[in-house]
Amino acid sequence: MKNRLLWPVVALVALLMLNVVVTPSFFSVRLQDGHLYGSLIDILRNGAPTLLIALGMTLVIATRGIDLSVGAVAAIAGAVTCTHIASGGNAWVAMGLALALCAVLGLWNGFLVSVLGIQPIIATLVLMTAGRGIAMLITEGQIITVNDDSYRQVGAGFLVLPIAILISLAVLGLVALVTRRTALGLLIESVGVNPSASRLAGVRARTIIWTVYVFAALCAAVAGLMISSNVSAADANNAGLWIEMDAILAVVIGGTSLAGGRYSLTGTLLGALIIQTLTTTVYTIGIAPEITLVFKAIVVIAVCLMQAPVGIRVRVRGKQGVPA
Amino acid sequence: MLKKITTAAAAVLLAALTACGSGGSGDAGSSGAPKANDDGKITMGFAQVGAESGWRTANTKSIQESAEKAGIELKFSDAQQKQENQIKAIRSYIQQKVDVIAFSPVVETGWDAVLLEAKRANIPVILTDRAVDSDDTSLYKTFLGSDFVEEGKKAGEWLKANAGGAKNVVELQGTTGAAPAIDRKKGFEDAIQGTDLKIVATQTGDFTRSGGKQVMEAFLKSVPQIDVVYAHNDDMGLGAIEAIKAAGKVPGKDIKIITVDAVKDGMTALAAGEINFIVECNPLLGDQLMDLAKKVVAGEEVPPRVVTEETTFTSEQAKTELPNRKY
Structure with missing residues (x-):
């Protein structure tokens, strides 16, 4: 377990060091209008939606599933909320509506996977494609701008620390408590290893799978609220675009197996932070937009190679070569 | 296989329908010459990209309103950001023998075949807002868009x-x-x-x-x-x-x-x-497009590149202009 998390930590520290070398003031954090202000705070705030979605994704992946629809669900959440606020509604009611609708979408995903037995990647692909269409229908293809102070708090507000990251960390704590202090985590893992065997052993595999998809959709919904509230606007086309890929990447970097049955919440936290730090690094050290994607790919490949069984074996052999 | 048959059947049906349509509405169109119909009414087929942004919605609205104002009959299709849908739409316009085709290409390449069909059918083509990348510039009459x-x-x-x-x-x-x-x-x-x-x-x-x-x-x-x-x-x-x-x-x-x-x-x-x-x-290029369409159909020469009328705004100008902004 320790070994698995070692390399993500190394990667994160290396990225931060690179930033400090290029921009010496990178770590400086000051108080601005009563809240903390600095690059590290930006990483936390902008990384909050990815972290939250990755948390939901971790549990889904632990059951040997995958949820591609989270980006679209996030867009729908923002679209519903902003449309409701723009038509004169209350921000809290609007957010409640969005969460309720997204829970229904999660139920739909869970139904396809656990009851109908459709492959998760196909089942959630349906909503990944259709979801953006739904969001476009809600916003009528326009970017809906709202001006609501209580809504702005979700994504751009501060309680000394950004509220967005506080929400994500609270969810992380809650998930850790519920799955690691009770048998739930073990049951999720057992479903991921072998659904039929766990069902025969008395585990309600279907209910567990259904639950994780609803949880993933709810996480995506809250992340969608953060994304849209951060800019006080709902952009059905671009909100949460490709965030499902970032989330899956965060989960994988964190050492959770895509084959299911083994997951690490700390790893997911690290993975999400690495991805956001990577993006901030690109902007801070001024990598040309044309080569941004290649730079990101190199970092990701490096981290994955370090973690891969082959990479570990090579390093172990290297150590053994040294006479004791 | 079944899909192919249904597609073919749908195409035949569509062709039949459109044939009826054009037979009923315009006799001059069937003579093949790209002239305005006897009643002086021009028919334009417009293939829009889709509804991707507020800018695009304003663009669509402008074209529809200007067509009505200019007395041009507009056949409008929305391609939902897919090139194959636009090509289908243009083909159906060719079959309907419209007087002029206008479209905003989704992507820059891959238009030569369908534009050649339009050219052979003697239907002039106007590009709006986005250009196509083709060596043969005779495939379209003019490109109207921003610089x-x-x-x-x-x-x-x-x-x-x-x-x-x-x-x-x-x-x-x-x-x-x-x-x-x-x-x-x-x-x-x-x-x-x-x-x-x-x-x-x-x-x-x-x-x-x-x-x-x-x-x-x-x-x-x-x-x-x-x-x-x-x-x-x-x-x-x-x-x-x-x-x-x-x-x-x-x-x-x-x-x-x-x-x-x-x-x-x-x-x-x-x-x-x-x-x-x-x-x-400026997405509001409807009026300019209709002017160009009339000229092209009448056989007048038009410049191969027409830039949209665009202006700039300072804070003061924005205050007076803001109430009129629709998009």
Whole structure:
């Protein structure tokens, strides 16, 4: 377990060091209008939606599933909320509506996977494609701008620390408590290893799978609220675009197996932070937009190679070569 | 296999229907000559990209309204951002023997075959808003759209005249590789060449608000002195405003902001003084399109490139213009 998390930590520290070398003031954090202000705070705030979605994704992946629809669900959440606020509604009611609708979408995903037995990647692909269409229908293809102070708090507000990251960390704590202090985590893992065997052993595999998809959709919904509230606007086309890929990447970097049955919440936290730090690094050290994607790919490949069984074996052999 | 049969059946049915349609409405059309019908009514087939943004919706509305005003019968189709849908739509217009076809190509390439069909059927084609990449320029009569280089130049010229001691510019680029992003960057760079102004940092914000905000947040920390933000569209500029506010600075005063597009949200910010200058990228090209269509159908010569009528806005002009902005 320790070994698995070692390399993500190394990667994160290396990225931060690179930033400090290029921009010496990178770590400086000051108080601005009563809240903390600095690059590290930006990483936390902008990384909050990815972290939250990755948390939901971790549990889904632990059951040997995958949820591609989270980006679209996030867009729908923002679209519903902003449309409701723009038509004169209350921000809290609007957010409640969005969460309720997204829970229904999660139920739909869970139904396809656990009851109908459709492959998760196909089942959630349906909503990944259709979801953006739904969001476009809600916003009528326009970017809906709202001006609501209580809504702005979700994504751009501060309680000394950004509220967005506080929400994500609270969810992380809650998930850790519920799955690691009770048998739930073990049951999720057992479903991921072998659904039929766990069902025969008395585990309600279907209910567990259904639950994780609803949880993933709810996480995506809250992340969608953060994304849209951060800019006080709902952009059905671009909100949460490709965030499902970032989330899956965060989960994988964190050492959770895509084959299911083994997951690490700390790893997911690290993975999400690495991805956001990577993006901030690109902007801070001024990598040309044309080569941004290649730079990101190199970092990701490096981290994955370090973690891969082959990479570990090579390093172990290297150590053994040294006479004791 | 079943799908192929159904598609074929649908095509036959559609062809039959359209044949009936054109037989009923216009006799002159069936003679093959691209002339206006006897009653003087021109039929235009327009294949739109889709409904991707507020800009595009305004574009569609403008074309529909202008067609009605100009007494041109408009057959409109929405391609939902897919090239094959546009090609299908253009083919059906050819079969319906419309007088003129206009469309905004989704992508730049792959149009030669269908445009050749239109040419053989003697139906003139007008491109709007986006160009096609083809060696054979005889495939279309004219291209009506914005000059993105000129837009960038206008932004740079204004800054040159109103720099007021400002030196360091940061740039928020559009989607990497997109024509508006490349051209708006080039035009701006050309305009500020040889002055004290220089671009100290440039990154893509993907034409989105969150992109603009995130890039601007990073710039505010890594670039020691920022005097001006040049954003390739309003949305990224609006994101940058949020980031500047969060840094405890006043957008429009501490840091000047210049953007391109002039959509309603951008104009609102301009009127409020948070943006200093906006170069218009005009989606309302309906009237110009209808004029061109009439000329083309009448067989008059038209220039191969027509630039949309576009203007620029300062804060004062935005206040008077804002109530009229529909998009």
